[in-house]
Amino acid sequence: MTQPLLSIDDLHKSYGSEEVLEGVGLEMDQGDVTVLIGPSGSGKSTLLRCVNRLTEINSGRIALDGQDVTGADTDVNELRKQVGMVFQDFNLFAHLTALENVTLGPKKVLGMDAADAEAAGRNHLEQVGLLEQADSYPAELSGGQKQRVGIARALAMDPELVLFDEPTSALDPELVGEVVEVMRDLADEGITMLVVSHEMDFARSAASDIVFLDDGEIVEHGPPEQLFQNPTADRTEQFLSRLHAHEETA
Amino acid sequence: MSTAESTTSPNPGLRDRVGTVFTVRPLTVGLALFWVWVLARWTTDFVLAGVSGFDRGTPFIPAAPFLTTADAVASLATPLGVAGAPLVWFADTLRFAADATAYLPALAHGIWTTVLLTVFSVCLGFALALPLSVVRVYGGRWARWFALSYTELIRGTPLLAQLFVLYFATSLTQVLRGVPGVGVGFVPAQAFWVAVISFTLNSAAYQSEYLRASLESVDGGQLTAARAIGLSKLEGIRYVVVPQGLRLALPSWTNELVYLIKYSSLASFITVQELYGRTSTIANETYQYTELFVLVAILYLALVVSASALMDRVESHTATAGVGHTRQ
Numbered sequence: 360m361t362q363p364l365l366s367i368d369d370l371h372k373s374y375g376s377e378e379v380l381e382g383v384g385l386e387m388d389q390g391d392v393t394v395l396i397g398p399s400g401s402g403k404s405t406l407l408r409c410v411n412r413l414t415e416i417n418s419g420r421i422a423l424d425g426q427d428v429t430g431a432d433t434d435v436n437e438l439r440k441q442v443g444m445v446f447q448d449f450n451l452f453a454h455l456t457a458l459e460n461v462t463l464g465p466k467k468v469l470g471m472d473a474a475d476a477e478a479a480g481r482n483h484l485e486q487v488g489l490l491e492q493a494d495s496y497p498a499e500l501s502g503g504q505k506q507r508v509g510i511a512r513a514l515a516m517d518p519e520l521v522l523f524d525e526p527t528s529a530l531d532p533e534l535v536g537e538v539v540e541v542m543r544d545l546a547d548e549g550i551t552m553l554v555v556s557h558e559m560d561f562a563r564s565a566a567s568d569i570v571f572l573d574d575g576e577i578v579e580h581g582p583p584e585q586l587f588q589n590p591t592a593d594r595t596e597q598f599l600s601r602l603h604a605h606e607e608t609a
Numbered sequence: 610m611s612t613a614e615s616t617t618s619p620n621p622g623l624r625d626r627v628g629t630v631f632t633v634r635p636l637t638v639g640l641a642l643f644w645v646w647v648l649a650r651w652t653t654d655f656v657l658a659g660v661s662g663f664d665r666g667t668p669f670i671p672a673a674p675f676l677t678t679a680d681a682v683a684s685l686a687t688p689l690g691v692a693g694a695p696l697v698w699f700a701d702t703l704r705f706a707a708d709a710t711a712y713l714p715a716l717a718h719g720i721w722t723t724v725l726l727t728v729f730s731v732c733l734g735f736a737l738a739l740p741l742s743v744v745r746v747y748g749g750r751w752a753r754w755f756a757l758s759y760t761e762l763i764r765g766t767p768l769l770a771q772l773f774v775l776y777f778a779t780s781l782t783q784v785l786r787g788v789p790g791v792g793v794g795f796v797p798a799q800a801f802w803v804a805v806i807s808f809t810l811n812s813a814a815y816q817s818e819y820l821r822a823s824l825e826s827v828d829g830g831q832l833t834a835a836r837a838i839g840l841s842k843l844e845g846i847r848y849v850v851v852p853q854g855l856r857l858a859l860p861s862w863t864n865e866l867v868y869l870i871k872y873s874s875l876a877s878f879i880t881v882q883e884l885y886g887r888t889s890t891i892a893n894e895t896y897q898y899t900e901l902f903v904l905v906a907i908l909y910l911a912l913v914v915s916a917s918a919l920m921d922r923v924e925s926h927t928a929t930a931g932v933g934h935t936r937q
């Protein structure tokens with residue numbers, strides 16, 4: 360049996376007295392695309408942020424490639440080189456061009472020289488279809504373009520795992536497609552992705568696993584066909600029917 | 610950029626209005642003439658003085674022609690009675706010009722000291738303000754408390770009092786006098802440096818307050834994103850937050866520069882012969898208070914407008930779409 364790329368075990372996280380994650384366990388192999396769904400406030404963002412330690416956990420174990428993530432002596436910056444993150448609100452660096460956004464990490468964190476970082480950065484922008492916008496500032500880009508820069512910025516670090524926190528939910532509906540398409544390409548290329556998203560299109564076509572999180576617990580998980588067609592838990596069924604109703608009205 | 614665009618720019622309250630009129634042609638010409646004169650004065654008096662044929666402080670334009678013309682105009686006015694008032698006024702203006710040519714060389718020397726004082730103070734003040742503001746926003750509890758106390762102490766007390774405390778109540782003057790080189794040749798004497806230190810400490814507090822507000826207005830998600838690509842918090846602040854904060858702080862920074870040009874006149878209270886100090890020394894000797902203070906007001910205005918115009922250039926040069934308020 361090979362070692363999973365990411366393994367989360369009995370993860371607990373509280374904010375004050377409010378327990379947000381109540382013993383979450385999850386495993387991902389290299390190349391897996393796991394889509395995390397669940398109602399608002401169920402702890403999806405918190406779970407992602409624990410993986411790259413933007414949030415400190417209370418107890419449990421997270422290992423990346425067999426290496427302990429949450430240990431006191433783990434170098435967080437070293438960890439974050441290996442785990443990319445894409446944000447709902449893009450969080451692009453406003454004073455840098457698209458290309459500079461993508462090359463900042465390679466230059467300052469990986470110590471690449473400027474020319475190499477730029478060449479690689481252009482490749483990553485090309486990968487998300489934005490080579491022509493390399494010299495544009497974030498304010499000059501559409502939402503979909505911004506998010507694609509955000510994805511290129513994460514890829515530029517050549518991470519082992521990329522976390523996506525609702526990458527399309529701040530986008531106008533007509534811009535969702537271009538981002539989903541890029542993400543599907545990445546999935547096809549074998550990038551390991553842990554994605555919080557309610558974009559059913561993407562989940563059905565690209566996910567290897569769907570995980571349903573509710574009230575800080577993983578209620579159910581399985582391949583998309585199984586989870587979407589024959590959910591075993593009532594809670595999952597209710598959530599999915601609400602989601603479908605919402606999708607139809609949208 | 611044109612004046613039309615400047616006046617239609619959004620949020621005019623943020624900008625120093627003086628700066629935006631820079632592009633009006635007569636003013637540009639006036640400023641250019643002013644600086645040509647200032648630089649010529651400095652060159653003759655500081656660099657060429659002593660070389661044969663150059664006398665330190667000799668006016669470029671003699672006063673005599675102004676005076677003779679003034680007398681001629683005045684004599685024309687006398688038979689006209691009340692109707693000659695415009696001519697009398699013209700004659701007075703010519704006399705003022707004659708006085709000005711005599712005083713201007715000394716005042717140019719004062720401008721040198723004022724510029725030096727302002728530039729040193731604003732730059733050193735910035736060097737202190739940047740870490741202070743970062744501590745204010747990102748520091749631990751005690752560091753934040755310290756930075757806040759410093760800022761409030763400085764901003765809550767008069768600059769003149771701070772200057773006097775440093776000059777009279779500490780041994781700073783003695784210490785500075787002992788520093789080799791102070792007061793020798795081009796290096797100003799100790800009182801100047803006491804003023805630099807005092808203005809630096811003062812300006813640091815104000816600048817840190819402007820910077821703090823600007824740093825806080827940079828959306829926090831960007832620092833999170835910086836952390837997420839593996840930059841340390843300090844690196845994230847340095848590469849992501851501070852560059853934007855500096856850009857956002859430019860308009861208030863311009864104001865600080867303008868204030869300091871004028872407030873540096875307080876240094877005259879501790880014997881520094883900067884622009885105001887020189888003016889009042891001459892005025893006390895000649896009793897030509899009105900002429901001299903009108904003259905010095907014009908010179909301060911020229912300095913202030915120059916500073917605003919310069920900062921306007923810096924602002925449009927560093928303008929970035931989406932960072933702060935930008936003019937099209």
Ligand SMILES: Nc1ncnc2c1ncn2[C@@H]1O[C@H](COP(=O)(O)OP(=O)(O)OP(=O)(O)O)[C@@H](O)[C@H]1O
Binds near residue numbers: 379400401403405406
């Ligand atoms: N920094 C924080 N401090 C205190 N409480 C927090 C913090 N972050 C999240 N929470 C709380 O933790 C719970 C889970 O939040 P989380 O953002 O993980 O949910 P989510 O599943 O991502 O929801 P959404 O779909 O709305 O993004 C919420 O009740 C939220 O109020």
Ligand SMILES: [Mg+2]
Binds near residue numbers: 403
């Ligand atoms: Mg969330």
